[in-house]
Amino acid sequence: VSAPATAARRLGREFFARPALEVAPDLIGCTLLFDGVGGTIVETEAYDESEPACHAYVGRTARTAVLFGPPAHAYVYLSYGIHQLFNFVCDAEGHGAAVLVRAIEPHEGVHEMWARRPAARERGGLCSGPGKLAQALAIGPEHNGRSVLAPPFEVLARTGQPPAIVAGPRIGITKAAELPWRFLAAGNPYTS
DNA sequence: CCTGCGATTTGCT
DNA sequence: GCAAATCGCAGGC
Numbered sequence: 001v002s003a004p005a006t007a008a009r010r011l012g013r014e015f016f017a018r019p020a021l022e023v024a025p026d027l028i029g030c031t032l033l034f035d036g037v038g039g040t041i042v043e044t045e046a047y048d049e050s051e052p053a054c055h056a057y058v059g060r061t062a063r064t065a066v067l068f069g070p071p072a073h074a075y076v077y078l079s080y081g082i083h084q085l086f087n088f089v090c091d092a093e094g095h096g097a098a099v100l101v102r103a104i105e106p107h108e109g110v111h112e113m114w115a116r117r118p119a120a121r122e123r124g125g126l127c128s129g130p131g132k133l134a135q136a137l138a139i140g141p142e143h144n145g146r147s148v149l150a151p152p153f154e155v156l157a158r159t160g161q162p163p164a165i166v167a168g169p170r171i172g173i174t175k176a177a178e179l180p181w182r183f184l185a186a187g188n189p190y191t192s
Numbered sequence: 193c194c195t196g197c198g199a200t201t202t203g204c205t
Numbered sequence: 206g207c208a209a210a211t212c213g214c215a216g217g218c
Binding site: 055058061062063077078079080081082 | 199200201202203204
């Protein structure tokens with residue numbers, strides 16, 4: 001992937017300055033790179049302050065401040081005391097919303113991913129889950145609040161035809177579990 | 193292959 | 206004090 005070719009595909013702030021429910025399916029098929037390591041986004045979930053599964057539901061706190069900040073920034077937090085989860089902050093500044101990236105199809109820097117995730121048994125397990133993804137790309141709490149429009153982040157628009165997308169309920173939540181706000185690339189084997 | 197459980201920390205009640 | 210946007214391993218079939 002040459003630098004001039006990727007520069008033209010780079011997503012801008014306006015892409016993320018929309019409701020998370022619009023951004024989440026639009027991200028399927030886009031490319032996420034962190035320090036040159038990453039691949040094609042194949043699974044996302046939308047979260048919005050209007051529903052209780054979203055951390056922003058409780059209002060602005062020290063933890064959720066980033067969610068209410070400007071869009072196109074990273075929201076990274078610790079889940080179950082062990083796993084880092086990476087989200088794109090979405091919607092207008094002042095509105096708490098985000099899209100969780102749950103899985104990518106590995107393309108760039110696959111060797112680094114294997115080094116960081118020796119527990120993965122096959123290529124399909126490198127980035128097939130939000131915790132795995134953050135570990136494979138070496139995204140951590142130090143990146144919370146960072147802009148995704150500048151290095152080490154690089155987010156690229158898809159090329160070619162839009163992929164087939166299927167929606168379903170979000171994973172691992174107990175509140176608002178009925179909302180079909182999870183989006184997957186149809187038939188893709190690199191999902192969680 | 194599939195199911196069940198422990199890990200480990202933070203934020204909010 | 207407890208629940209949490211998960212993962213990997215052990216053990217059983």
